[in-house]
Amino acid sequence: MVKQVRAARTRQTLIVAAAEMFADVGYASATLPAISKRAGVSSGALHFHFASKDSLAAEVEAEAAESVRELADNCRFEAATFLQALVDTTCRLLLVLAADPVVRAGFRLSGDPSRKGGAEMLHWWRALVYDLITQAERAGELAHDVSSEAAMVAIVAATLGFQAAGAADRAWLAAERVAQFWTFILPRLAASPDHGVVPTLHVRDLGGWSE
Numbered sequence: 001m002v003k004q005v006r007a008a009r010t011r012q013t014l015i016v017a018a019a020e021m022f023a024d025v026g027y028a029s030a031t032l033p034a035i036s037k038r039a040g041v042s043s044g045a046l047h048f049h050f051a052s053k054d055s056l057a058a059e060v061e062a063e064a065a066e067s068v069r070e071l072a073d074n075c076r077f078e079a080a081t082f083l084q085a086l087v088d089t090t091c092r093l094l095l096v097l098a099a100d101p102v103v104r105a106g107f108r109l110s111g112d113p114s115r116k117g118g119a120e121m122l123h124w125w126r127a128l129v130y131d132l133i134t135q136a137e138r139a140g141e142l143a144h145d146v147s148s149e150a151a152m153v154a155i156v157a158a159t160l161g162f163q164a165a166g167a168a169d170r171a172w173l174a175a176e177r178v179a180q181f182w183t184f185i186l187p188r189l190a191a192s193p194d195h196g197v198v199p200t201l202h203v204r205d206l207g208g209w210s211e
Contacts, residue, residue, distance in 0.1 A: 011049045013039045019060045019105035023167070027057055028114035054116075057109050064106020065121055068093060072128055082136035083190060086129065090155065091178045094162050098173035107163050122160070129155050143191050151189055158185075 017039035021030040032053055036046040050056040072089050079085035097104050110121035130152040137148045158181055166173035 007049075010039075010041055010045055014041055014046055014049055014056065015060055015063060016102060017041075018056050019064075019102040022057060022060060022105040022112075023101050023108055026114065027053075027109055027112045032056075057115060060102060061106045061109050061121060064103045064109075065124060067096070067100065067103050068106070068121070068125075071096065076132075081141055082132050082139055083141045083186075086132040086136070086155070087182055087186070089128070089132070090159050091175065091182075093159065094166070094173050094178050095175060097163055097166060098170055104163075104167070107160075108167065111160075125159070126152065126156050129159075141191055142189060146189055154185065 014035065018030065018035045021035050021038060030053070032046060033043060035053075035056070036043050039046070046056075050059065071092050075088040075092060076085045079088055093103075097107070106121050107125075109115060130148070133142070133148045133151050133155070136142050137146075142148065142151070162172055162177070162181075171177070
């Protein structure tokens with residue numbers, strides 16, 4: 001049992017160290033010796049848990065995807081409307097990107113051209129945003145002249161832009177920046193009193209609610 005606990009801790013330490021490297025320098029520049037050094041783990045121990053850099057990157061991306069899926073599910077459960085769920089999910093995602101190197105690395109790995117077979121998280125994020133937008137449209141939460149496809153493109157492009165800018169300057173991932181984005185775009189998205197339901201929308205950060 002003690003060995004199993006120790007092995008699990010070592011594996012998680014390697015995942016976090018690899019995520020930090022992938023997030024900082026990208027997949028191509030990250031090396032297994034550098035990752036094992038950052039983790040404080042021998043090269044032999046690293047190879048015991050992961051056969052290659054690609055398998056380690058795949059595990060980082062899988063863990064990042066699971067974290068974001070859980071985040072999105074919680075937002076859907078708590079929100080009163082689909083638009084509110086979308087606002088909450090993007091706000092929480094960007095705040096998590098600032099704090100969690102695994103999620104940050106997951107998105108960077110997904111869009112890294114030096115890695116084969118990536119982009120799973122980017123495809124998943126696009127599908128999630130589109131699903132929430134189309135459900136909001138069916139529920140009458142969107143303005144009558146808003147295209148769900150165009151809304152999805154704008155939101156995905158903006159959130160990925162925040163992620164890319166935040167890699168260089170973490171201030172881009174601050175709650176205030178995200179609030180500015182939604183304050184700008186929500187009046188265009190949300191239905192008017194003459195065209196369906198007007199959701200009561202707030203921008204949530206991890207510390208509570210802000211109007």
